[in-house]
Structures are given as C-alpha cells and as structure tokens.
Amino acid sequence: MNAEAALSPKGLPIALDAAGGDFGAPPNVEGAVLAARAGVSVLLVGNPVALHAELGKYPGSGALPLEVVHADDVIGMDEHASDVRSRTGASINVCTRMVKEGRAAAAVSMGHSGATMASALLTFGRIKGVDRPAILTHMPARGGMTTLLDAGANADVKATYMAQWARLATVYLKVLEDQENPTVGLLSIGEEDHKGSALVIETHALLRELHGQGINFHGNVEGRDIFLGTTDIVVTDGFTGNVVLKLAEGEAKVMFGWIKEALNSSVKSKLGGLLVRTSLRGLAERMDPSTYGASILIGVKGLAFIGHGSANATAVKNALLRAARAHEGKLLPRLEAAFGETK
Structure with missing residues (x-):
C-alpha cells in the first residue's frame, strides 16, 4: 500500500x-x-x-x-x-x-x-x-517482509504471552498491510512439533489449539524461514527475537561491506560493479531498517x-x-x- x-x-x-x-x-x-x-x-x-x-x-x-x-x-x-x-x-x-x-x-x-x-x-x-506488550518489527524476506515479535520487550515469557502476540500481530497485518489471513510461525530449532525448549513445546500446543480462532497457525519455523518468508508472522521470546534482529542487521552491514570490497578488488570487478549498481542499490534499500521506520509496542x-x-x-x-x-x-x-x- x-x-x-x-x-x-x-x-x-x-x-x-x-x-x-x-x-x-x-x-x-x-x-x-x-x-x-x-x-x-x-x-x-x-x-x-x-x-x-x-x-x-x-x-x-x-x-x-x-x-x-x-x-x-x-x-x-x-x-x-x-x-x-x-x-x-x-x-x-x-x-x-x-x-x-x-x-x-x-x-x-x-x-x-x-x-x-x-x-x-x-x-x-x-x-x-x-498480559505483556511486545515489540513488533519487520524484517526483509523473499517476496516482501516477515513480521517478528517479540523483538526485545520481554526476555522471560510464558506460552500464553506468545499466543496473545500471535493474535495481536494478526490484527496488525490485517489493518496495516491488508493481509486477510496471515500465517503464524513459532521460532524453534526444528519444524517438528516435538522440537524446541519446554516453552516452545508448550506454546506450540497452545497455538495449535487456537488455530482458526483468530490465529492461522502454520507450525514451527527455523531461523532461515524468517528470510524465506515461510510465514507472515514469526513469534518468539524477546531475548531470542532481539538477538535475531541485531544479528540480521549486523550481517547485512558486513555482507554489503564484503560486496563492496569484492567489486573494488580489480579493474574487471569495478566494471562489473557499474553494471549491477542499480540492482545492488535496490537490495540495499530493502535491507535498510529505515525502510520500516519504527517498531510498534503492541x-x-x-x-x-x-x-x-x-x-x-x-x-x-x-x-x-x-x-x-x-x-x-x-x-x-x-x-x-x-x-x-x-x-
């Protein structure tokens, strides 16, 4: 929009x-x-x-x-x-x-x-x-963006908090992004239902029960799914979410530094850099946090x-x-x- x-x-x-x-x-x-x-x-x-x-x-x-x-x-x-x-x-x-x-x-x-x-x-x-508000943020993903929460408001959480955040994020995307039935993923170390910490397993069971009641629960997702756009929303605790966010922002800066070094490493590389400059500029804009402005305390x-x-x-x-x-x-x-x- x-x-x-x-x-x-x-x-x-x-x-x-x-x-x-x-x-x-x-x-x-x-x-x-x-x-x-x-x-x-x-x-x-x-x-x-x-x-x-x-x-x-x-x-x-x-x-x-x-x-x-x-x-x-x-x-x-x-x-x-x-x-x-x-x-x-x-x-x-x-x-x-x-x-x-x-x-x-x-x-x-x-x-x-x-x-x-x-x-x-x-x-x-x-x-x-x-029970607890969360920081909802957006991260660039294949085909658009992934909405992540909590990004740092709550380090210690309960399963009920994350279920509430899933519902909050669902309404948010309906209102601001015109997504009628956004999917929710629970961040874990494996896609299988039984994978993850005790908190993740408990949250998974709760979200599964609430599927169709204001939440379109996809299941567990892994870190790579955030950037693949596997689900519209990824829910996690604030400690993990903040680490994910800072890691992604830091990696983006380092990666573009590597690309710049590579494109300036030789005359041929510099010529190639001129050819892809417009495409790289568009990629940089997608990965720039300023594109999303700020995160809502939802x-x-x-x-x-x-x-x-x-x-x-x-x-x-x-x-x-x-x-x-x-x-x-x-x-x-x-x-x-x-x-x-x-x-």
Whole structure:
C-alpha cells in the first residue's frame, strides 16, 4: 500500500519525541518535514529554540502541519528507563501524555527504547486480555517482509504471552498491510512439533489449539524461514527475537561491506560493479531498517512506535507515516475488539 497517497493532514497529529535519538533534533525535524509534506500532521516535542532553529533550515516549513511543543527534559540514551517515573517533563512523557489526553494520535520516538516502553506502559496501560506488550518489527524476506515479535520487550515469557502476540500481530497485518489471513510461525530449532525448549513445546500446543480462532497457525519455523518468508508472522521470546534482529542487521552491514570490497578488488570487478549498481542499490534499500521506520509496542492501550537511536530522516518520516496509518486504520479499537471477542 502507498502510505503517502492514503494520508491527509486531517485528524489528530502524531507526537514525535524530537529530542530523542543519538543525533537529537536534526534528523527528527527533517523527517517530520518530509512526513508533513506527505500529509501527516506532526507535533515536534522538545526544546523550542532548537526545534525552531532546525525548522528554519527548510523553506516553506511554516506552512506545513507542524507544531512545536515545549519539553524541558529528555531522557538520554545512557540513562535509566525507570527515570520516566520521576521526570514527568521528559519529552517522551509529554508525547505519551498527549496521546492519553486525546491531543495526539500516536507517540513516535527514536530515543531511549526502554524509556519509550516504560512511558507507554505507565501512561496507556495494557489492552484488556494482554498480559505483556511486545515489540513488533519487520524484517526483509523473499517476496516482501516477515513480521517478528517479540523483538526485545520481554526476555522471560510464558506460552500464553506468545499466543496473545500471535493474535495481536494478526490484527496488525490485517489493518496495516491488508493481509486477510496471515500465517503464524513459532521460532524453534526444528519444524517438528516435538522440537524446541519446554516453552516452545508448550506454546506450540497452545497455538495449535487456537488455530482458526483468530490465529492461522502454520507450525514451527527455523531461523532461515524468517528470510524465506515461510510465514507472515514469526513469534518468539524477546531475548531470542532481539538477538535475531541485531544479528540480521549486523550481517547485512558486513555482507554489503564484503560486496563492496569484492567489486573494488580489480579493474574487471569495478566494471562489473557499474553494471549491477542499480540492482545492488535496490537490495540495499530493502535491507535498510529505515525502510520500516519504527517498531510498534503492541499490546498497550495507545499507539507507540520505537525507532533506532541512529535513525536518519527517512526512518523518522516512515515511522510517522506508519503511525498515521495505524491511527487512520483504527488499529487500537480493532485490537481491543479482537480480544473482546476472544473473551
């Protein structure tokens, strides 16, 4: 789906933690300008002086649906996530509070991921029927992408949590990706039902029982299946999911480094590199995390998206577009309805 074509500046704006991330205001403001030009209204939360200075770099930004909201504090990347409890004026807390109060449709942050999760959970609470929220992310796969969760919110989990995440991810893909009946795979060390840890075996049995009740369970999948696109959704615990995500991102960088070295190793290789440059550029874009913008913290009673601290303007823009689509698609009410029907 073309996100930009589907959006309009009508309705609630998206609250962006414009002070968060490794590089502070510059990529956040540039990303917000790009999103605003695509039709998304954005609230830039942070130091007004710094934000107005950045906005001044973009001619015509004054006519865009952008508004600066004051926040006199920001939780740094090296600080504790628990600080959100006492630092009410921190930019991420301002963002989630505006969503809670109905002044914003969603909160987006490229800042401290733990602080974003803590702020969202404390401010929004959980959807009724969800024991633990999860980080839902997308990974490039053959023919498109694979949706992975949990990508790091919960290291220690129960089988019931993963069954809930399977249902949450199913509704998410129906709303945002128009997938009518997405398949669910359970990450394990073998495809056979009896393979895996005690947790995996217990989760497999539970998902098998729930097949056809809001979940289209495929069965166990292995690590390679994530990139083969064997299933639309892959469910695992947050510890394993985060390792998988970081490994994939790291391997992609190393692999392209190897390709670059190989193509520059000789005159013939350099000539060959010119011939495949366009194809390699397209491949690099598919594997670039900024393509997906940010990951949703799914299961809380509000929309919150968490991006990379090193995010560039493209990632910020795409995160804002995805957040706007989630709101316009009524993702949260549909998630609540799905669990209400289950109950």
